[in-house]
Amino acid sequence: MADIVLDKVTKKYPDGSLAVSEVSIDIADGEFVILVGPSGCGKSTTLNMIAGLEDISSGELRIGGTRVNEKAPKDRDIAMVFQSYALYPHMTVRDNIAFPLTLAKLSKSEIAAKVDEASRILDLGQYLDRKPANLSGGQRQRVAMGRAIVRDPKAFLMDEPLSNLDAKLRVQMRTEISRLQQRLGTTTVYVTHDQTEAMTLGDRVVVLRGGHVQQIGSPQELYSNP
Numbered sequence: 361m362a363d364i365v366l367d368k369v370t371k372k373y374p375d376g377s378l379a380v381s382e383v384s385i386d387i388a389d390g391e392f393v394i395l396v397g398p399s400g401c402g403k404s405t406t407l408n409m410i411a412g413l414e415d416i417s418s419g420e421l422r423i424g425g426t427r428v429n430e431k432a433p434k435d436r437d438i439a440m441v442f443q444s445y446a447l448y449p450h451m452t453v454r455d456n457i458a459f460p461l462t463l464a465k466l467s468k469s470e471i472a473a474k475v476d477e478a479s480r481i482l483d484l485g486q487y488l489d490r491k492p493a494n495l496s497g498g499q500r501q502r503v504a505m506g507r508a509i510v511r512d513p514k515a516f517l518m519d520e521p522l523s524n525l526d527a528k529l530r531v532q533m534r535t536e537i538s539r540l541q542q543r544l545g546t547t548t549v550y551v552t553h554d555q556t557e558a559m560t561l562g563d564r565v566v567v568l569r570g571g572h573v574q575q576i577g578s579p580q581e582l583y584s585n586p
C-alpha cells in the first residue's frame with residue numbers, strides 16, 4: 361500500500377496539446393479517489409501517467425514517498441483495470457488470473473493459493489475452467505479484477521471499468537468494487553465520466569476540466585457546494 365502524490369504534474373503531447381496542466385493531488389494510503397469530468401478533460405492521461413504508460417512533461421509523481429517519474433510501469437507495483445478487460449481469450453479464467461504470478465515466477469502452490477483466494481473473494485470459483493468468451497460481462501470484469509488483486513499491488517488504477525456493462529450490472533459491480541476496495545484497503549484511483557458513479561463510489565472526488573483540477577472534495581462536500 362502507498363500514498364500517491366501528484367505535484368504540479370503536466371502533460372504536453374508531442375503534437376503540442378496540453379492535456380494536463382499543473383495538476384496537484386494528494387492521495388492518502390488506502391484512499392479511494394475518483395477522477396471525473398467530461399470527455400477530453402485529461403482523466404485517462406492523468407491515470408496513464410500514474411501507471412507510467414505516458415511520460416510526465418513536468419512536475420513530480422511520488423508513490424509511497426518515492427519519485428517514480430522515470431520508473432517503468434512494471435517497477436511501480438500498481439495494477440490497472442481497463443474497460444476492455446484485456447483478458448487473454450485463449451486462456452481459462454484460472455490462467456488469466458494467474459498470469460501476473462506466472463510472469464513473476466511464483467511457485468505452482470503459491471499461485472494456486474493466490475488464485476483460490478482471489479476467486480473466493482470475487483465469487484469466480486465455479487468458472488475457473490471457462491474461457492472469457494463463455495462469461496458474462498460482469499464475470500469478465502471480476503476476472504480482470506482478480507488478475508489485479510493477486511499481485512497484491514500498492515495501488516489499483518481503474519479506467520472506466522464498468523462502462524461496457526448494462527445499467528443494472530453497473531450498479532451491482534459498483535457495490536462490489538466498493539466492498540472489495542474497503543476489504544483490501546488498497547489505494548485506488550478510478551476514472552469515470554459518470555457523475556453518479558463519482559458521487560457514490562469514492563472517498564474523494566477530483567473534478568477535472570480542460571486539464572485542470574476544478575474541484576476536489578468528498579462527495580458530500582461537492583454535493584452541497586456544486
Ligand code: ADP
Binds near residue numbers: 399400404
Ligand atoms: P476516453 O475519452 O474514453 O478517455 P478517447 O477516445 O479520448 O478515450 O481516447 C482513446 C485513445 O486515443 C487514447 O489512447 C488516447 O491517448 C488517444 N487519443 C485521444 N485523443 C487523441 C488525440 N487528439 N490525438 C491522438 N491520440 C488521441
Ligand code: ADP
Binds near residue numbers: 373374377404405
Ligand atoms: P479523458 O480521459 O478525460 O477523455 P484524455 O486524457 O484522453 O481525456 O485527453 C485529454 C486531452 O489530451 C484531450 O484534448 C485529447 O484530445 C488529448 N490527447 C489525449 N491523448 C493524446 C495523444 N496521444 N496525443 C495528442 N493529444 C492527446
